[in-house]
Each structure stands twice: as C-alpha cells, then as structure tokens.
Amino acid sequence: MKLHEYQAKGIFADAGIPVPDSQLAESVEEALDAVDEIGYPAAIKAQVHVGGRGKAGGIKIATDRDEAETYAEEILGMDLKGYTVETVLVESGVDFVDELYVGVTMDRGEGKPVLMVSTEGGVDIEEVAAESPDAIAREHVDPAFGLHPYQARKVVYNAGVDADVAGDVASIVSTLYDLYEANDATEIEVNPVMITSDRDVVAADAVMNIDEDALFRQPKLAELEDEAYEDDLERKAGEYGFDYVRLSGNVGIIGNGAGLVMTTLDLVDYYGGAPANFLDIGGGAKAERVTNALDMVFSDPNVDSVVFNIFGGITRGDEVAKGINEALSGYDELPKPVVVRLAGTNAEEGMEILNTDLLGVEKTLEAAVQRAVENAKEVSA
Template sequence: MKLHEYQAKQVFAEAGIPTPGSTLATSVDEVVEAASDLGYPVAVKAQVHVGGRGKAGGIKLVENDDEAREAAEAILGMDLKGYTVDRVLVEEAVDFTNELYVGVTMDRGEGKPVVMVSEKGGVNIEEVAEEDPEAIAREHVDPAFGLHPFQARKVVYDAGIPREVAGDVASILTTLYDLFEDRDGSDVEINPLMVTADDEVIAADAVMNIDEDALFRQPELAEMEDEAAEDDLEAKANEYGFDYVRLDGNVGIIGNGAGLVMTTLDLVDYYGGKPANFLDIGGGAKAERVANALDMVFSDENVDSVVFNIFGGITRGDEVAKGINAALEQFDEIPKRVVVRLAGTNAEEGREILNDELVTVEETLEGAVQRAVEYADTEAEQ
C-alpha cells in the first residue's frame, strides 16, 4: 500500500523527522486560505502516486494569493500521468542550500534491508543509480540486530555528507529504518532531504510504501488505505482478482504468470519501449477473464499498443486463443493494436485459431514485443 506524501509526512513527523508546515486542500479557496495562513512563499503539490510531479506541472511555488489561486486552478482536476488530482498539499517553501537523498528498501538479492544515502537528492534516484552508481552509499542491515549507530554514521560518511549536518542525517536515517521495520515498510525514503543555510535538515518529500500482507499489524496505517487508494484501474484489478501495477509507459502488457509478465516487461524496455503496466491474469485465459484484462488496459489512456504473452500449460493454447477471440469480439472497435504470442501446449493450433483481423500473431516473444513497441511508437507519433 502506497501512502500519499501528506500521509507519509504525518508518520515521519510523529516519529520526530522535521517536516515543513503544511495543510491538505481539496478546493481552490482552501488552497488560497491555507497558503495565506502558512505565509508565502509556499509550494502547491499534487497528491497522486506518480513520480516526476514537478516536471509534469503538478508542483508549483507561489508568492501571493493570486499565484496560489492560479496554481490551484491548474493543478486540481488535472490529469497527471493518468491520475486525476483531487487534493493538494499546501506546504511552506524551504530555503535550501543542498538537497540530499536518504532511503531504506529491501535488497532481495542479498536478502537484507539496505539503507542508502546520496548527495544527489532532488532527482530520480533510479537515474542516479544508473548514471552514477558510486554517488549512492549503501549499507546492508542484519534484520536480527537492526541498524547500528556506527552503520548509520558510516553510510553518511561514505556519501560525503558535510560534517555540519552528518549527525542529523544519520539520526534521520536511523528513524527511517525504525519506521521501515516497525511499520512493515517495503520502501521508505526522503527525496529531497533539504539542508538550509542554518544547517537544518528538513524532509521536503516523503515516500512510504507498506507491505499489504502486514496491514493487520498496522491498524493506524490500514485506516489510511481508503484515502491512499489506487486509481480506478488498480481498484478494478482488485475486483477482477488480477495482479496489477500501473507504470508510466505506453505498451500494455498482459500475461498469465508473474514470470512471463516480468520477462515481457524487461523485453519491452530492452527493445526501446516503455511498459504501461504489469498485469498478471493468473491461471487460465477464458473469454471473460481476457475481456476484463483488455477492458482494463484499453481504459488506460497512456496505452498505445498491447502485447499478450500467454503460455498454454494446463489451459491449452487452442482454448486460450478461443478466449482471446471471444473477448475481442465483444468490442465494437478495437481501440489499440494487439499483439499475441502463444507458447506451450497446442500453441500452434492456437495461433491458427486466432483471428488475425483482430490481432497480430507472432511466434516468438521477441517478435511480439518488437511489434508492440513499433505499434506504440507509430501511434505516439500520430
């Protein structure tokens, strides 16, 4: 479960992490009133579960009532990467001299939590990891003993954090780890952690994702779930019983197995495309289930093409093909180009059954992915 920024900051503040003064607002008038009460300048920040809000116009710094009203009118109701903004956080602006990154996540390769610190805060940490991995200092933590004080100091030192704020950064990192552990977190981070001219450190952003399977141990956070609910597509996925994660690309991905979907997702990226989602429809591929999956993917305005990666195991390939045909025939018009790759039991028979007037059939996964990426690129250019 993802917490919104304002919810994560509430948890952080209660744990003793410094955060700017802020007010949640859902209307233009509330934004102006909150901004006036806080005192200018303030930031007006869209509360949606996407990254890159600033670049997409979802964060604006304002200096007076007129600017606050203009920002609120622009942000409230806007479509931000497929999410409709219905609330904003009005927050005191921080006069900073430096932006840092601190975070805690699970390193599944090592089987341990890892704490991370970087002087390159304020930008996408994944980009930093790819372009300049040495800019991120890391320290693995034995969950049996927790984060030792010397480990927190070491990773802060390894990141090159200035001595004047190193102690405070190490303290915040320790608190983050405690929250990660005590609140059953999967990811907890501050980006950026701003440093002021007076050498104060303030959490200007907050990310906190919780293991949904542990929510029964977190009644306080579970109460936030409705407010932090995912968008309509993710709610629909829960209704259909699909494993679904919305991404920010334009190639829709449907498969019957997590491994198949992950492989497809990786290949879309490898061939220059951007995945729009992770959608695992599970065992079987009857017409109704396929139709539900297509309805979801077709409903995503970001999707320009769809690739099916289906393996016929217990459910034979010819039955899968019949299900896909029946599902597509329910639509008066196919809104996106659909590419299908079938493998496994009776795959050849399935490929012959597929209606090639409705779908493009490819024998290999690589061919299917490349065709879907090509279709998406063509559609995006139009």
C-alpha cells in the same frame, strides 16, 4: 502508494523527527488563518503527488499577509503537472544555512535496503546521482539483522556532514530506517534536511511511498490513500483480479503466468519494441478473463498492438482458444492488432480454431513478438 507531504510529516513527527510547525488548508481563508497563527516567513506548499513542485510554482515563501493571500490564490486550484491543487500545507519558514539529503530505499541490484546521505540537498537527488554520484554516501543494511547504530553514523560521516550536527542527522537516518521497515515502505526520504543557524536539524520535506501489496498489514496507512491519484487501469486491474503494471512502451502484453509475461517483456525489448505493460491474467484463459484483459489493453491509449502469450497446461489449448474466440465475439473489428501464441496441451487444436479473421496467430513466441513489434511500428508510423 504515495503519501502526501503532510501525511508523511505527521508520521515523521510522531517518530520524533523535528519538522516545522504547519497546518493544512483547503481555501485561501484557511491558508491566511494558518499563516497568521504560524507567523512569517511561511511556506505555502501544494499537496500533490508530483516532484519538482517548487520549480513548477507549487511552493512559495510569503513574508507578509499580502504575499500569503496572493500565493494561496495562485496555488490553490492551479494545474500542477496534470493535477489540480486542492490542498496546501502552510508551514513555518526555516532560517537555514545548509541543506542535506537523507533517504532509504531498496537497492534491487544488491537485494538490500540502502541508506543514502548527501550534503547536496535541496535539489533533485536524481540529478546529483547522475552528475556527481560520489556526492551520495551509501550504506547497505542486511534486513535479517536490521540497522546497526554504527551504520547510520558511518554513512553520515562518509557523506561529509559537519561534526556538530552529525549525531542529529544520524538519528534521523536511524528513525527513517525504522519507519521504512515498520511501514513496508518502498522509499522514504527528506530533501532537504535543513541545518539552521542555531545548528538545529529540521526535516523540511517528506517523501514516503508504501508497498501497495503490503497494505493488508498496514490498515492505518491504507486509509490515507488518495484515490484521485490512482491510475484508472490499475484500479480496473484490481477489480478484475489481475497482476498489472503499466509501463512506458506501446506493445501491450498479456499472458497467463508471471514467467510467461516476463519472458515476453524481455523479447519485446530484444526485438526493438517497448512493452506497454505487465499483465498476468493467471492460470488458464477463460472467456471472461480474456475479455477483461483485452478491455484493459484496449483502454490504454499508449498501446498500439497486443501480443497474447498463452500456455495451456492443466487448461487445454483448445479450451483456451474457445475462450479467446468468445471474448472476440463482441468485436466486428479489433481496435488494435492482436497476435496470439498458443503452446502446451492441445495447442495445435487450439490454433486451428482461433478466429484468424480478427487476430494473427504464430507458432513460436519469437515470431509472435516480432509481429507485434512490427504492428506497433506500423500503427505509430
């Protein structure tokens, strides 16, 4: 779950991180009232869950009231990378002489949180990582012991931050890690941290993403969720009680077990396809769950074909097949080709009764995946 900049900055400010004075506005009139109170120069910043707002015209610096009115009119209501801007953050301008990047995220390769600091702030950190990886200093934190103060100082020193502000920057690093840990965050960053001519350190931006699976522990944060940005398919998966992750490919994947689904994803990639999703419908495959799963993958415009990987364990294969047939009974023709691989208890009996007029059936997972990949290529050709 992503927080808006103003929400994250509120949390940062409560934790003691210096942030600019700001006010939220939903109309041009509110924006002008805010900028009159805050003073000039003032930044008018679109509050949408997208990156690169500045490059896309979603952040403007007003030096007088006429500019403030013009920019507020331009930004409010604009389409910014597919989202309509309904709110802006009016924020006092910062007279800065330097910009830094500070962040905390999970390094999945190491299995540990990692602190990151760079003196190349104010630009996309992904570009810095790709073009100048050595420009980002990193320090891993053992979650069993937490962040030691020397680690925050170390990563700031290794980044080459000026000595006269290094202590303040290290304090921000430590506070960000505390917030990361306490709020079940998956990512938290400031880009840029601005250094003023008076050598003050100010968080001029704020990114904070929360682990959705941990929201039951974070009821206050859960209240901040903006449902307008929730993916329709992910919302539907929540209603159906599925574990679902949308991916960027075109081969839809359904399985009754996380291990089965992960194996199928790997094989789709291995055979030259691109997975469109991770969809685990849980144990068994009753007709209602199969119907809901097919509804989800058929609703995804990116999906060109579907592979169904089912293992009959406690639930017998013939019962699974009956559930699949019942789910298919509402279709005269499937909107997208479906291939089923059925294994486990009574798998042969199940394969014999599957409705092969509507779907393809393969005895092995490898064959099912290859067929689904070929189906996707034919559909997208």
